Amino acid sequence: MKTFVTGLAAATCLILAGGTGTAHAASTTDATLQAVVDRRLASDRTGACMAVAIVEQGTVARTYRCADPRDAGRIGPDTAFEIGSVSKTMAAVLLADLIERGQASLDDPLSDYLPxxxxxxxxxxxxxLLRHVVTHTSGLPALPSRMQTAAADVANPYAELTEADLLASLGDATLAAAPGTRFEYSNFASMVLSYAIARRAGMDFESLLKRRLFAPLGMRHAYVDDPPAGVRAATGHTPNTQAALSWDFATNLAGVGGVRATLDDMVRYVQGNLGFAETAITPALERAQERISEQPPMAMNWMLAPVAGRTVHLHEGGTGGFSAFVSIDRERRRGVVILSDTTWNSIGSLGSLGMHLVDPSLPLGKPRKLASPPAALLEALAGEYRMPPFPQVSLRQRDGKLFGQVTGQEEFGLAYDDAGDFFPTVVDAILRPQKKANGEYGFQWMQMGGVFAATRISDDAGPSAAPSLSEAELAAYAGEYPLMPNFALTVRVRDGKLRAQATGQGEFPLEARGKDTFEAAAYGIELVFKRDGKGEVASLDLHQGGQVLSGPRN
Structure with missing residues (x-):
């Protein structure tokens, strides 16, 4: 089976959950942390190994754990992991440092920093403006246009992208809205920022990192291209246990996701962000944490998450073979670091474990284990599907297993885990069944940061046309729908489309799929609006991941 899409994993996701945590009574110990990680990781079908730390005032708890104890030698204190998009927070600190030195401003046009x-x-x-780039509201697309022609290997997609390719891609791009008005996670914009920072500073990006960030914080083993003595690069893996190639970036574009670091390097990074030691880079670390955007709430490349009445800075990262999670809780003076030698992007990233370590009131999750798919599910999924922009996809059941085939390609087998996902053994991807409100099944295909919705092709007719609704008809659905305490979905009409936004998160578009039914396929969300006896919209049901949340219209 061929790869559908490539890209650096975005570090944001729709989180439909909340919690009311309680303060930690005592510092976390190594043994306590190990027990929590083992509950989530032991015997997980991904075979991942993780280096995890909780950073508190005066103490650090660390653990190095693997799903299979026999793999313990894969990682250790001397192991450098790809941290993926967590690198963006470091690029933001370098920009903040330029601002502190009077060499930059968030209100400068991006063009002023380019040739x-x-x-x-x-x-x-x-x-x-620079503020648009560090809040993902620049309007630039997710990836540069010249990347597709430059990429020689989909397993290492950024390796052949040059500075010239990147700048030429700017000339290809057009903006659909004013910068600052829409959130769209953009690795393209982050690469341009990395290049712009290095150019303004007058040195290459790795040298700048080492001089201005790594050295002051004592991050002795962190690097981009030039590994220091005494560090070994971890081998990355896909969630189906296969070894993955490392991802490479042109040095001056590496602020998008090219940093490699050990657990102790990242502990020192978190300690610096928490202000545990005053260094030359402290003012820039603090400036980078200041809130500068509300849709969704963001500092400079830090996501701001509401957790039990507090605001926590966090960022996730993922490359072809690695995942990372970092959080900064200024109120509790506490941070979390997770570095994994296996990418979990397609299975929800590290957010479940990470957020539980941030606040134990949030669910930990459990290991994914191989399972046998229910016969009824196999029967319900079998059929022909459309999955734009890709060709038709066929799903078949045989001998208690599911098989897939893209038109023009070879059939491939899919294994199944107890989280309810199917996954091919030949590529890193997930097929997630989606049961709609009417009982019919479709599925999401998730691969390398891309999410594609597949809809069934009827045996006796083509796909039904989506209803065409006027702005007045769409306005009938607008309102705020409380779904949980302190968590609501706001529905509004903008630019002739219905859009929704969850508390503290970015806005996303909705597509009409039937009477009073809308879908956000990228998130696996279906909204079914309910009407009262007068025919007016009174509530909605949000279907996602087999769960339903309901809320009245305010």
Missing amino acids: EGTKVPSFEGEPI
């Missing part, structure tokens, strides 16, 4: 003559898109005369 003369570089074509940078604008919208009706409104330019992209």
Whole structure:
């Protein structure tokens, strides 16, 4: 089976959960942390190994654990992991440092930092500012246009992308809205920022990291291209236990996701962000944590998550073979680091374990273990599907197993785990069944940061046309729908489309799929609106991941 899509994993996801945590009574010990990690990781079908730390004032708890204890030698204190998009927070600190030195401002146009003559898109005369780049509201697409032609190997997709390719891609881009008005996670914009910071500082990005960030914080083994003595690079893996290639970036583009670091390096990074020691980079670390955006709440490349009445800074990262999670809880003076030698992007990343370590009131989750799929599910999934922009997909059941085939490609087998996901053994991907409100099944295909919705092709007719609704008809659904304490879904009409936004998260578009039914396929969300006796919209049901949340319309 061929790979559908490549890309650096985004570090954001829709989180439909909340909690009311309690303060930690005592510092976490190594043994306590090990027990928590083992509850989530032991015997997990991914075979992952993880280096985990909880950083508190005066103490650090550490553990190195593997799903299979026989793999314990894969990682240790001298092991450097790819931290993926957590690198973006480090690029933000370097920008904040330039601001502290009077060499930059968040209100500077991005174009001022690029070579003369570089074509940078604008919208009706409104330019992209640096503040738009560090809040993912620049309007630039997720990936540069020249990347697809530059990438020689989908397993290492950024390796052949040059600075010239990146700048030329700016000339190809157009903005659909004014910068600052829409959130769209963009690795493209982050690579441009990395290049711009290095250019303004007058040195390559790795040298700048080492001089201004790594050295002051004592991150002795962190690097991009040039590993220090005494460090070994971990081998990455896919969630189906296969070894994965390392991802490489042109040095000046590495702020998007190219940093490698040991657990102790990241502990020192968290300690610096918590202000446990005053260094030359402390003012920049603090500036980078200041809130500068509300849709969704963000500091400079830090996501701001509401947790039990507090605001926690966090970022996740994922490459082809690694996952990472870092959080900074300024109120509790506490941080969390998770580094994994296996990418968990397609199975929800490290958020479950990470957020539980941030606050134990949040669910930990459990290991994914191989299982036999229910016969009824196999029967319900079998059929023909459309999955734009890719060809038709066939699902078949045989001997108690599911098989898939993309038109023009070979059939492939899919294993099943007790979390309810199917996964191919030949590539890193997930097939997640989606049961709709009417009982019919579709599925999501998730691979390398891409999420694709598949809808069944009827045996006796083509797909039914989505209803066309006027703005007045769409406005009938607008309102706020409380789903849980301190958690609501706001539905509004903008630019002729219905859109929704969960508390503390980014807005996402909804597509009409039937009478009073809308879908956000990228999140596996279906909204079914309910009407009262007068025919007015009175409530909604949110279907996601086999669960239903209901809320009245306010």
